[in-house]
Amino acid sequence: MRPVSVRALASTALLLAPASLTAQGAVPLTIENIQTRSAGASAVTISPDGAWLLVSGSDGSGRGFRLMRTDGTSRGDWIAGGAPSWFPDSRRYAFLASGDLWVGSIDGGEAVRLTDDRDDERGPVVSPDGRAIAFYSTRSGAQDIWMVPAGGGAPRQLTRQAMSVDDPRFVPAWSPDGRSIAFVSNRSDYWSDDLWVVDVATGSSRQLSRGLMASTTPAWSPDGRWIVLMGTSKRGYWYEDLADLYRVEVATGAERTVPMQVYATDWLHSQSVHVSPDGGSILFPYLERGAFDLWSVPADGGVASRVSNLGGVIGSIDVSADGSSIVFVRSTETTGREVYLLDGRGGSARQLTTLADRWEGVAAPEEISFRSHGGLYLQGFLFKPPAMEAGRTYPALVQVHGGGTNSYLRGLNLLEQYLAGQGYVVLAINYRGGSGFGREFQDLSINDWANGQALDAAEAARFRRTQSWSNGKVGIYGYSYGGIQTMAAIARAPGVFDAAVPMAGIYDFADAYTNADRLGRIFIKTGHGGAPDERPGVYAVSNTLARLRQVTTPLLVMHGEADVRAPYRQFQLAVDSLRAFGKVFESKSFPGEPHGFRDPAHRIELYRRLEAFFARYLQPTG
Numbered sequence: 169m170r171p172v173s174v175r176a177l178a179s180t181a182l183l184l185a186p187a188s189l190t191a192q193g194a195v196p197l198t199i200e201n202i203q204t205r206s207a208g209a210s211a212v213t214i215s216p217d218g219a220w221l222l223v224s225g226s227d228g229s230g231r232g233f234r235l236m237r238t239d240g241t242s243r244g245d246w247i248a249g250g251a252p253s254w255f256p257d258s259r260r261y262a263f264l265a266s267g268d269l270w271v272g273s274i275d276g277g278e279a280v281r282l283t284d285d286r287d288d289e290r291g292p293v294v295s296p297d298g299r300a301i302a303f304y305s306t307r308s309g310a311q312d313i314w315m316v317p318a319g320g321g322a323p324r325q326l327t328r329q330a331m332s333v334d335d336p337r338f339v340p341a342w343s344p345d346g347r348s349i350a351f352v353s354n355r356s357d358y359w360s361d362d363l364w365v366v367d368v369a370t371g372s373s374r375q376l377s378r379g380l381m382a383s384t385t386p387a388w389s390p391d392g393r394w395i396v397l398m399g400t401s402k403r404g405y406w407y408e409d410l411a412d413l414y415r416v417e418v419a420t421g422a423e424r425t426v427p428m429q430v431y432a433t434d435w436l437h438s439q440s441v442h443v444s445p446d447g448g449s450i451l452f453p454y455l456e457r458g459a460f461d462l463w464s465v466p467a468d469g470g471v472a473s474r475v476s477n478l479g480g481v482i483g484s485i486d487v488s489a490d491g492s493s494i495v496f497v498r499s500t501e502t503t504g505r506e507v508y509l510l511d512g513r514g515g516s517a518r519q520l521t522t523l524a525d526r527w528e529g530v531a532a533p534e535e536i537s538f539r540s541h542g543g544l545y546l547q548g549f550l551f552k553p554p555a556m557e558a559g560r561t562y563p564a565l566v567q568v569h570g571g572g573t574n575s576y577l578r579g580l581n582l583l584e585q586y587l588a589g590q591g592y593v594v595l596a597i598n599y600r601g602g603s604g605f606g607r608e609f610q611d612l613s614i615n616d617w618a619n620g621q622a623l624d625a626a627e628a629a630r631f632r633r634t635q636s637w638s639n640g641k642v643g644i645y646g647y648s649y650g651g652i653q654t655m656a657a658i659a660r661a662p663g664v665f666d667a668a669v670p671m672a673g674i675y676d677f678a679d680a681y682t683n684a685d686r687l688g689r690i691f692i693k694t695g696h697g698g699a700p701d702e703r704p705g706v707y708a709v710s711n712t713l714a715r716l717r718q719v720t721t722p723l724l725v726m727h728g729e730a731d732v733r734a735p736y737r738q739f740q741l742a743v744d745s746l747r748a749f750g751k752v753f754e755s756k757s758f759p760g761e762p763h764g765f766r767d768p769a770h771r772i773e774l775y776r777r778l779e780a781f782f783a784r785y786l787q788p789t790g
Contacts, residue, residue, distance in 0.1 A: 194528040202582045203771040208505035208524035209497045211484040215258035218488035222252040227523040240520040255298045262292045262301045291339035295346045302340040306333050313340050326366050332686045337437045341386045350386040376421040380414050383434040389447045398434045406694035408573035409433045409603030427469035442487045455604045458578045481579035499579045501532045530585050540627040547598040551588035561639035563786035564632035567596040570648035575604040599624040617710035618656040626661035641786040645669040659715035667785035668723040669778045674734045675742050676713040685732040716745045722752040724781040728761030
C-alpha cells in the first residue's frame with residue numbers, strides 16, 4: 169500500500185483534537201463531572217535517546233497524545249490518535265488514528281498513513297532497525313500479529329491463532345536483532361497463556377514456556393538469549409498482582425523464577441518489566457498496602473531493592489535505551505494522573521505534566537485497621553464528610569473493591585470522595601484474598617470465594633456501628649467483584665446492612681462458568697481449583713444465588729446487558745430469585761453496556777440511582 173498523507177484524506181479527523189476551554193480553578197465534585205471528565209495522562213513512552221516523550225491523555229485543550237521534551241516543555245498540540253511507538257532514530261513514531269496505522273515526526277509536517285482498510289490495528293511496535301512495524305489485529309479471526317513495512321506496503325500476517333479474539337492484553341515484543349517477536353498465546357491450550365516466539369522472515373512459531381501462566385508482555389535481554397515476564401505457575405493458584413518474574417531461555421525454553429524477597433505486580437495484566445542495558449538487572453512495579461513503587465532485582469535473582477519512594481498508583485512505565493531515565497504515570501489520593509521522570513541513578517522523581525483536573529473538596533482518606541473474623545486485622549481507608557461535626561451522627565457506607573485478588577488503591581477514588589461529601593462516612597476495605605499483603609494473605613480466599621471475604625465486609629459494618637458518630641445505618645456497595653461481595657455479604661450476614669447496591673456481579677460461579685468470556689472463565693476455574701463438575705463443594709461455598717432466601721437487606725441490583733465478564737444472565741437469575749422470594753429490591757439493567765460501562769450517560773444514571781437509594785434508606789428523614 170502506498171503511503172497516503174493526511175491532506176489526501178480530508179475526511180480523516182487526525183491532526184488536532186477539538187479544543188475546549190478548561191474552567192478556572194478546581195472542578196466541582198459532582199457525579200456528572202466524575203463520569204465525564206477524564207483529564208490527565210494515560211500513558212507515556214520515552215524516545216530511545218531519552219530526549220523526548222510521547223504523552224497520551226487529555227487536558228482542557230484536547231486529547232490524544234502530544235510531544236514533550238524530558239525537561240517538561242511541550243511541543244505542538246494534541247494529536248488525535250493513540251498507542252505511539254518510537255522509531256530507533258528518536259525522530260519518528262508510529263501511532264494509531266481513525267482505525268489505521270500512521271507515522272509522524274517530531275520535526276512536524278504531515279503524518280503518513282500506512283494502512284487504509286476496515287480492519288482493526290492495535291499495539292503497534294516499531295522494529296529495532298526501524299524498517300517495519302508489528303501490530304495486533306483480529307482480521308484473521310483471532311488476535312494475531314501482523315507486520316507492515318515502515319515505508320508502506322501490504323500488511324503480512326506473522327502468527328496463526330495466537331490469542332482469543334476477545335483477549336487484547338498484550339503487544340508484540342521484538343528481539344534485539346529484529347529477527348524474532350516474542351508474544352503470549354493460548355494457541356496450545358485455551359486455559360493457558362504461554363510464551364511463544366515467531367520468526368519474522370518465515371512466520372514459523374515456536375512455543376517456549378510450558379509451566380507458567382503469563383501476565384505481561386515479554387521483555388528481551390540485550391543479548392537476545394533470554395526473555396523475562398511476569399507470571400504464575402500453572403500448577404498453583406493464579407495469583408493476581410503478586411506474580412513471579414520468570415526468565416525463559418530462548419534457545420531451550422527452559423524457564424525459572426527469579427528468586428527475590430518480594431513479588432512483581434502486573435495489576436490486571438497492564439504493567440511491564442524492563443531489562444537494564446547491560447542485562448544485569450530487571451525493573452518492575454510492586455504493590456504494597458494499596459501503593460505502588462518501582463523495584464529492581466539482579467537478573468539472576470537476589471535481594472530486590474526499591475527504586476522509587478513515591479507510593480500512589482503507578483503505571484505505563486518506560487525506560488530510555490541507555491537506562492538513564494525512567495518515566496511513568498502516577499496518581500495519588502488527591503491528585504490525578506501525571507507523568508513523572510526519575511533518574512536511573514536515583515534521586516527525586518520530577519513531575520513533568522499538569523494535565524489532570526484539580527477537584528474541589530478532595531482530601532486524603534485516613535488509613536485505619538479493624539479486626540475481622542479469625543482475629544485478622546484488615547486495612548481500610550476512611551473518607552469523612554468535610555467539617556465533620558462533634559456530637560452529630562452520620563450514616564456509614566462500606567465499599568468493597570473489584571478484582572477479588574486485587575486491592576483498593578491509594579489513587580484518586582472520586583466516588584468515595586463524593587459520597588463523603590454527601591454526608592456518609594465511607595470505609596473502603598482491603599478484604600482477605602487481595603493483593604498487597606503477601607501471598608499468605610491471598611491464600612485465605614482459596615476454596616472460600618465470596619464467603620470469608622463477605623464476612624470481612626460484615627465485620628466492617630459492625631465496627632462502623634460502634635463509632636460515636638454512627639446513626640446506626642450502614643450500607644454496602646461494589647462493582648464487579650465488589651458486586652459479588654456486596655450480594656454475598658447481605659446473603660451471608662442477614663440484618664447487618666441496611667441497604668446494598670451490588671453492580672455487575674456474579675452470584676453463581678458455576679452458572680457463569682458456562683457463558684463468561686475467556687478471562688472470566690479462567691478466573692472462575694483457577695479460583696475454584698477446577699471446573700464445577702470437578703469441584704462441586706467449592707462452588708457451593710461461593711454460591712450466593714442459593715442463599716438469596718436469607719436476604720433481609722433492601723437492595724438495588726444493576727448490570728450491563730452486554731456484559732460477558734460477569735454475564736448479564738447473573739443479573740437475570742438474581743432478579744428472578746429476589747422476586748420469587750418476595751424481597752425488597754429494585755433493579756436496573758443498561759442496554760448495550762459491557763462490563764466496563766462506555767456511555768457516560770449510563771454511568772451517571774448508575775451512580776445517581778446508587779446515591780438516591782442510599783439516601784432513602786440511610787439518611788435521616790425530613
